[in-house]
Amino acid sequence: MPESFGAALSPSSPIAPNTRQRRRFMARILSLPGQKVAWSILFVLVSAAVLAPLLAPHSPNVQDLTSTLAPPSGEHLLGTDDLGRDQLSRLLFGLRTSLAISAAVTFGVMVIGLPLGMLAGFTRGIANTVIARLIDVGLALPSLLLALALIAAMGAGVTSTVIALVAGYTPYLARVTRSVVLKIREEEYIDSAAVSGVPTWRIIVRHVTPNMIESVSVQLTLIFAFTVIAEAGLSFVGLGIQPPTSSLGNMLALGSTHSIDLPLMSIVPGCTIALVVITLLVCGDGLRHALDPRSNR
Amino acid sequence: MTKPLLSITDLRVALADNPALRPVDGVSFHIDSGESVALVGESGCGKSVTSYSVLGLLEGSLAAHGEMVFNGRRFDMSDRGALAPLRGTDIAMIPQDPGTSLNPVVSIERQLGDLVRIHHRLSKRVAAKRVRELLARVGIPAPDRVAGAFPFELSGGMRQRVLIAMALACEPTMLIADEPTTALDTTVQAQIMDLLQSLIADEGMSMMFISHDLGLVAQHCNRAYVMYAGKIVESGSVGDVLREPEHPYTHALVDCLESMNTGARRLKTVRGIVPPLSDRTRGCHFAPRCDRAEDECLSSSPELERSGHSLAACLHPMTGSHQRVSASEVPR
């Protein structure tokens, strides 16, 4: 591929070297069906999470035992829970918590998993085998179980949740990164660079990394989505975020105790989770299509 | 004058979404009993699509129109259902790529055996025997071992032989061989072609031989139709077409072949490329690449007319003179 050859040898990243290209890139994503809606929703959700302290009508943890389990009203748009706390505020802060945790986990997975996967992909011989086997060990246990076991050891709470989820999803990213690196390593322009005497580290930085960004960023959106669900699941069974801090998961758990009399309490957080995940997946899909040079929409 | 075994009249194949784009644009030909007729052309000229239309095997995105007469029966080529009974029983096709044309997870025995039993209603035991007979017939050295094998365990040449055995199992009147040796090594090519030749002679079958290899066509066929960009540009006996090509395209093809054989320092090529579907001119499709083209070539589409010993669709054929004889007067 002559284009990639030239791009790989050029000093700038082949993805979006300047603002004009970046704008065209975004325009390309937005031109696909459903993307405008998805990205707007994502923007709304992220803003709601970030601005929760400003947007929330009440403090999420303030109890009002005089009006517990109240249906939606002007005062409490989504009603109150069994301790009289405003559901809407808890939802906003819960969204904030969940997104923050997922972002932290995704970041952690990226920071640990990427280098690990690249190492696994680049090294040869014994080092390669050892690292690959380590990753396999991590993958042997399903991510959720691994996280569960770690929380078992560390006790529930924010920190352990984050650590546990990072541990749970890092093997997956490492494995995927390794495959991508292995594939890129086969490409000819890497050989050309090596043959012309470019040192290994430079090959990695200049040529491999830009090409990896595409597949990896798609994986990261997937991992972000999975993490949202995993955290919700862990909090749902009581092992993740502990009350009184609200997260989408433990709100769901609380709602489950009132599924008969007040179904809204479980439907609302559940819909929020689903909405977040769908939006992330659709946006990730858009990213993938825009980054894929084969797509000619 | 015996009626031809197969006769296709004005076959057009168009994209279902966009009928203006036609991989096959008005093709007519015929094959007599016992004849081996070649459909020659480079990739993209529509020869494979033509052969699939005969059996109603086009993919859903393509639609065929045309009239076909086989063994005295009329068929509307747009009706796949009507063509289905012909498959195997009357006309059997040997596909192009033996690597992908066999079911990868079913043994040879099963695949061949199924065919035998479907077409001849034999018991399992008799069918098993017949399978081995067929495998031996196509020159496979260890029929028992191969019968129990799976396609991935066989070489390309063996797989092609298996496919030929499958075609034989149906006992058809006519074979369509779609570039049967393109995917094989040259050493194996000759063996496969010889095999086909002897089988056809033994069974008295006709053959439609699709190829881009003029050499093979010269060795194994009686007549040839040269296709270019969806149309037939020349037709005649193999000897005439290859020794005295009338159409500039055929002439160029033969020239290229000769330049390879004479060891010329520079191989001759035909400038330009086959026009994609969307780019085909109203007039002669070859005109943009033709050295003999004039203005009229770009506007009017030439019909097949007698030119020298063959029929050529060209306003300025190689011999320069042509008698305008309409197609219906041409003796078959």
Place this chain on the structure above:
Amino acid sequence: MSVIEAVPDYDRPPKVREPAPSSGRLRRIARTLLINAAQLGIVGLAATFLMFVLLRTIPGDPARTVSGPGGSVSPEQIARIRSELGLDKPVVVQYFDWLSAAAHGDLGKSLVLNDSVTTLLSDRIVVTLQLGMYALAFALLVAVPLSVLASRFTSDRANRSVRLVGTLGIAVPSFWLALLLIIAFQNVLPTFGYSSISDGVGAHFQHMILPTIALGVGMSTLLFETTRASLIGTLNSDYVRTARSFGIPERRVYSRYALRNALLPTVTIAGLEMGALMGGALLVENAFAVPGMGRLLVQSVLARDYTVVQGCILVLVIVVVSVNLLMDVVYSFIDPRVRTDNA
């Protein structure tokens, strides 16, 4: 987004061998199995060791768990409890002690409940396995016929709708679906608890229907999406066209040529997803108060009952490894191209 498309090497391509006679296939399958079993066994053991070490080295003293809440326990008592539990020995020794005891079926005693771990687990593992199997069966029974139907429609809009279904399947977590089902069916079906088969098949299935659906829907959408894509691919393949060209009747072409090949990736993916299914089972059990491994594990984690947690992890690792092995067996039977599968 289709998970399958986004993951680069989600499907394990079979290693194709060069031509050879196909005798002794069973022997070769057996050999492959042994190699895989050994590999998986090592990996599984490593996983349990990792867990063991983590549970020992991360702060949180098992001795405290035994002594119960309330801070006034003297250091001597703690030390005594620790040596009783064998916590003063080096970690590796502890691991091997535990492992050899486990090989004899002794997983220790619960630190909180008054029962042997083995007893606790054996009651519950059956329940979880049942749930998992039912969910898998449900997923396959729903996904395959639907994908056969949906493979007829290949327009852009059809493809987008299928994608949407797949996305929804991921986005709606099993535990939320469980809640929705509870809300919807609370007056129609039992929504909590469990009834074993020996107590009546009818009651058993009544209790298991909703959990099965909650767990199985996610996997069924995934299998639906991939099987349909796979089927469309095989229907357009050369060998299907060749089979048709030889006059093989359409029904047989569909079943033996198209479907048979199309289901190979389905089996692979089902196998790969079993781990996630087990994880989901734990959550669904909690939602429906089904007394399986999931509930036990969560309760033990919350109570810091380490021996039970270790036992649960061990059993779960065994289950996951066995399922992988089983999938390998199934796969080598249905795809003759598969030989030694090196990870």
